[in-house]
Amino acid sequence: MPALICGSLAFDTITNFHGRFAQQILPEQVHILNVSFLVPTLRREYGGCAGNIAYTLAQLGGEPVVMAALGSDGSDYLARLKALGVDTSCVRVEPDHYTAQAIIITDEDNNQITAFHPGAMAQAHLTPVPARDDLKIGIIAPDGRDAMLQHAEQMHAAGIPFVFDPGQGLPMFDGAELRRFVERATWVAVNDYEARMLCERTGVDLAGLSRSHLQGVIVTLGADGCELWIQGERTHVPGVPASEVVDPTGCGDAFRGALLYGLERGWPLARCVELGNRVGALKIACRGGQNHRLDRAMLPL
Numbered sequence: 001m002p003a004l005i006c007g008s009l010a011f012d013t014i015t016n017f018h019g020r021f022a023q024q025i026l027p028e029q030v031h032i033l034n035v036s037f038l039v040p041t042l043r044r045e046y047g048g049c050a051g052n053i054a055y056t057l058a059q060l061g062g063e064p065v066v067m068a069a070l071g072s073d074g075s076d077y078l079a080r081l082k083a084l085g086v087d088t089s090c091v092r093v094e095p096d097h098y099t100a101q102a103i104i105i106t107d108e109d110n111n112q113i114t115a116f117h118p119g120a121m122a123q124a125h126l127t128p129v130p131a132r133d134d135l136k137i138g139i140i141a142p143d144g145r146d147a148m149l150q151h152a153e154q155m156h157a158a159g160i161p162f163v164f165d166p167g168q169g170l171p172m173f174d175g176a177e178l179r180r181f182v183e184r185a186t187w188v189a190v191n192d193y194e195a196r197m198l199c200e201r202t203g204v205d206l207a208g209l210s211r212s213h214l215q216g217v218i219v220t221l222g223a224d225g226c227e228l229w230i231q232g233e234r235t236h237v238p239g240v241p242a243s244e245v246v247d248p249t250g251c252g253d254a255f256r257g258a259l260l261y262g263l264e265r266g267w268p269l270a271r272c273v274e275l276g277n278r279v280g281a282l283k284i285a286c287r288g289g290q291n292h293r294l295d296r297a298m299l300p301l
Contacts, residue, residue, distance in 0.1 A: 001264045002063040002087065002134050004160065006151045007050030007141030008121050009068040009077060009091070010100035012289065014249060015039035017107045037105055045249075045288035046077055047102060048121075049141035049167060052250045052289040054086045056257025056279060059294040060301065062264060064257075065135065066091055067127055067151070068143070071099035071120035092127045094120035110248045114168070118144060129154035137264055138162035139256065140181070142169035149177070152184050161186035163263070165256055170194050175201040182209060187263070189218040189256060207232045216269045220255060222248075225277050228269055237273050240281040250289025255280045261301075275300060 017037040024035050046055075054064035067090035070077055074093060081088050097120040105113045124147035129138075138160045140152050148169060155162045164185035166173070173181070179202050182188060188209065190198055195217075199205050210217045210229035217229040225239035255276035262272030278299065279292075286292040 001136045002065045002132075003057060003260045003264055004065050004067060004090075004129065004135045004138035004155070004162075005050045005053050005057070005141065005260075006067045006124075006129075006138065006147065006155075007053065007143045008048035008100050008124075009051045009066070009070050009074065010048035010102050010116075010121070011073075011077075012045045012047035012249065013101065013103045014043055014045055014247070014288065015103075015105050016041045017105050019107060020109055021107045021111050021113065022109075039105060043287070045290065046080060047250065047289045048100060049165075049253050050143070051077070051081070052253030053139065053141060053257045053260065054081065055084060055290040056254045056283075056292075056294070057260055058084045058086055059292075060258065060261045060279075060299070061296060062257075062261045063087070065089070067124075067129070068092075069094055069120040069124040069127070071095075071097040074099040074120070090127055090130060092120075092123070094123050097123065104249060106247065106249070110245065112248065116168075121147075125150050129158055129160070131158070135160055137260065139165055139260060140185070141165045141253075141256070142167040145169070145172045148172075148181075152181055156184040163187045163189050163256070163259065165189045166194065166198070167252070170197055173201075175203060178202050179204075182212075182214070186214065187216050187218065187269075188214060189220070189259065191220045191222075191252060195219045207234070218259070218269070218273055220252060220276075220280075226255075226273050228273060230269065235270065237270060237277060240278045242281040242284045244285040246285050247287045248284055249287075251280045251283050253289055254283035254292065
């Protein structure tokens with residue numbers, strides 16, 4: 001069952017700061033902030049939420065259909081997606097733009113500071129949700145503002161149940177817009193920080209959001225697993241210990257790839273997020289968002 005993944009394709013430039021941001025950023029001086037972080041390591045990875053989610057979903061045996069935009073420098077990325085078995089028929093190429101770029105600094109506590117250049121992603125809304133009878137599920141992941149708004153409406157109109165995953169794009173929307181996303185979605189997936197912002201902007205707490213047409217609100221808690229809210233009831237799903245903590249980049253996307261895999265197959269939501277926790281623990285032991293290898297024989301599929 002193909003899953004439509006609406007979100008960004010980007011190149012990630014990932015660096016590591018051998019210290020703690022909290023020791024370098026003085027709260028009482030943020031109004032005159034001027035800091036520099038020495039980052040002795042640097043690497044470039046394939047990234048973007050849509051690419052990362054599709055990578056994990058394909059590894060699990062799912063059928064990702066990516067709807068996103070690449071720039072003039074994106075030919076290698078497009079070839080990579082095709083080699084992974086990802087449907088790229090909805091990927092547009094913008095020759096007058098660069099592919100979106102994320103520059104990420106990670107400190108010793110796995111806190112991250114990211115600068116993001118949208119590039120071709122700003123044109124993603126020009127590709128509409130395709131009229132395909134085989135698309136039975138989707139996700140609205142971080143993307144250009146117009147793309148997120150329009151694709152959510154188009155998926156809803158097409159009768160495609162979808163996960164609303166605003167991620168780092170959440171601050172772009174006001175309370176009314178976020179409430180409309182929630183009204184159109186079938187599930188909502190956020191991390192704990194995003195959950196607080198979503199509740200603040202919509203004026204509704206997690207119990208209230210879930211006590212609705214939604215089939216579930218999923219709040220990821222990092223190493224602590226996640227919590228599910230279904231019709232006002234909270235359930236904690238414990239995390240899975242990682243063999244090694246190397247790089248958190250893309251862990252949330254890996255979780256969402258596993259979530260989609262389970263939802264495609266009609267699993268109970270708790271089982272879907274259990275798989276997500278396990279896959280997230282495997283991903284954090286690898287650098288980058290698309291370098292983890294999943295042995296399906298070792299997973300509870």
